[in-house]
Amino acid sequence: MSTPYNRLQVYLDEVVARPDAARAMAFGDSWFQYPLRRYGDLETKLSRHYGRRLLTLDDSYPGRDAKEAFALLPRWSGVARDLAERGTPFDLFLVSMGGNDIIGQDFALHLKRADDPPDGQSWPWHPAIPTVVQRHIRLDALKHAFAKVQAFYEGIVLLRDTHAPQATILTHTYGDVTPMDVPYTFIGFTSGPWLWKPMRDFGLTDAGEQRALSRWLLESFFRMLTFVAKSTRAFVVLDTRGELTDPAGWDNEIHPKGPGFQHLVDRFWVPAADAVLAGAGPGTAKKAAIRSGGAKKRSATRPGAKTSAAGKAAVKKAAVKKVAAKTAIRRSGVARGRVRPQPR
Numbered sequence: 001m002s003t004p005y006n007r008l009q010v011y012l013d014e015v016v017a018r019p020d021a022a023r024a025m026a027f028g029d030s031w032f033q034y035p036l037r038r039y040g041d042l043e044t045k046l047s048r049h050y051g052r053r054l055l056t057l058d059d060s061y062p063g064r065d066a067k068e069a070f071a072l073l074p075r076w077s078g079v080a081r082d083l084a085e086r087g088t089p090f091d092l093f094l095v096s097m098g099g100n101d102i103i104g105q106d107f108a109l110h111l112k113r114a115d116d117p118p119d120g121q122s123w124p125w126h127p128a129i130p131t132v133v134q135r136h137i138r139l140d141a142l143k144h145a146f147a148k149v150q151a152f153y154e155g156i157v158l159l160r161d162t163h164a165p166q167a168t169i170l171t172h173t174y175g176d177v178t179p180m181d182v183p184y185t186f187i188g189f190t191s192g193p194w195l196w197k198p199m200r201d202f203g204l205t206d207a208g209e210q211r212a213l214s215r216w217l218l219e220s221f222f223r224m225l226t227f228v229a230k231s232t233r234a235f236v237v238l239d240t241r242g243e244l245t246d247p248a249g250w251d252n253e254i255h256p257k258g259p260g261f262q263h264l265v266d267r268f269w270v271p272a273a274d275a276v277l278a279g280a281g282p283g284t285a286k287k288a289a290i291r292s293g294g295a296k297k298r299s300a301t302r303p304g305a306k307t308s309a310a311g312k313a314a315v316k317k318a319a320v321k322k323v324a325a326k327t328a329i330r331r332s333g334v335a336r337g338r339v340r341p342q343p344r
Contacts, residue, residue, distance in 0.1 A: 002026070002047035005059035008079065014055055015088050021055045022277045023088060027069060027076065027156070028060035028096035029104075030255060031174065035062055036186045037251065039258025042096065042172075045265045046273070054277070056094070065100040066145075066152040073155045080163035089164040092276060093156060094269075095171040098149040098225075102142075102217050103177055104254055108198035110142040125220040125227075132209045133216055136202060146224055153228045157235065168234040168276040172268065173222045175244040177254050179210040184252045193253045215241070236276075238268040 003011040015023060026032055026043050034041035040048070047056055059076065083089050100106055112119060113136070120139025123129050125146060129139075153171070160167050179199055183192035199210050218241040229235040244250065244260045251257045256264075 001050075001052045001054070002043060002056045002058045005057060008057070011055065011057045012082075014052075015083070015086075018052060018055060019088065021053055022050075022091045023083065024054055024056040024092035024094055025076065025080070025090050026056055026058040026060055026094040026096075027072075028058075028094070029064045029100055030062035031096040031099065031172075031261075032058065032060035032094070033062055034255055034261075037258070040261065042261055042265060042269065043094065045261055046094070046269050049265065049270055050273075054092075054273070060096070063100060063105060064097070065104075065106060066097055066149040067101075069097050070148070070152045070155055073152075073159060077159050077163060080159060084163045090160075090167050091164075092273065093160055093164075093167055093169045095153070095156060095169060097152055097171070098221055099174050099254065101145045101149050102221055103174070103214060104194050106145060107194055108201075110138050110145060111136055111198055111202040111204075112138050113203050123220070125223045126216065130212060130216060132204070132213050136199075136204050136213065146220070149221075150224055150228060153225065157228070157232045160234075161232075168236060170236050170238065170269070170272050170276070171225060172238040172264070173218055173225065173241040174254075175240055175256060175260065175264070176242055177214050177218070178247040178250070179207070179214055180247060180253055182247075182250070182252045184255065195253050234276075236272055238264075238272060240264055240268055243267070 001014065003014065015021075028043060030041070032041055032043035034044075043056070043058055043060060047054070047058075057079065059072070080090060118134070118139075119137075119141060120143065123133075123139055124143070133139075156169060160169055177195065179193070179195035181193055181196050183190050195214060196210065199205070199213070204210060204213070222237065222239055222241055225237045229237050243264060244256050249257055249260045
């Protein structure tokens with residue numbers, strides 16, 4: 001069962017009424033709240049799967065990027081603290097964040113023309129910098145975007161460690177996006193394309209190079225998430241970036257159709273959530289009933305890909321940034337003050 005954040009009191013009442021149910025909070029972008037489509041998104045399908053066995057408070061919004069999400073950490077922390085004080089802390093944090101920063105609405109900010117001067121020479125999140133990246137990506141600008149996404153995820157880790165230390169964080173790496181001239185449309189409203197059009201505007205017109213660049217970005221995103229996962233515990237990265245390879249299964253460049261979302265839920269999200277909730281601490285025997293009856297079980301592994309040599313060289317710098325991020329979060333009230341939730 002999913003309850004939107006602007007109905008917080010309804011969610012709190014449901015937690016009281018169903019003390020044996022597991023509890024989750026979802027922070028996400030359009031993959032968790034895909035508007036004006038009947039078939040539903042990841043969070044909607046996950047909620048339908050579990051029903052009232054999993055009570056999810058959903059504060060997702062289409063178009064949300066890491067900077068906006070980071071600013072919302074204090075209010076999410078307030079909710080997590082209140083539930084912890086009631087003796088009903090969250091068991092799961094479901095996260096879909098970073099797509100808009102890297103392959104969505106902010107993508108054009110990282111592009112340059114092939115004849116523009118280089119913008120950065122190194123990249124900490126991938127061992128190779130392909131020619132198409134060297135020609136068309138402003139590496140320093142992209143580093144800044146990745147730093148914001150990393151700071152957000154580290155903020156979620158700090159929130160979890162402070163107010164629900166037994167909980168697990170589940171996140172993902174989207175899917176195998178294909179740059180194409182297919183925007184999101186609804187009754188005259190159009191948004192996008194987010195990849196294909198900016199690439200063409202900056203002189204990148206070869207379809208093979210366009211897709212190679214998109215895959216390089218998502219692999220770098222995966223490596224960054226893996227770095228965060230290795231620095232903490234109970235942080236599961238669902239490596240979905242190689243899924244949904246057929247463009248015909250996509251509603252537009254960066255959003256699947258219903259069957260695509262369902263495939264990701266069935267193959268990755270449900271097995272991972274089942275594995276977590278079956279051993280969620282106190283009440284484990286009751287929560288074990290949440291597991292899918294009769295469903296074929298698949299292992300949800302936490303990827304252990306090695307960080308690149310450049311990434312290892314950047315560990316010290318990343319650690320400094322992590323301390324700075326934690327300091328900023330604490331000052332904003334995430335770790336100490338009670339922040340009263342406010343409706344959108």
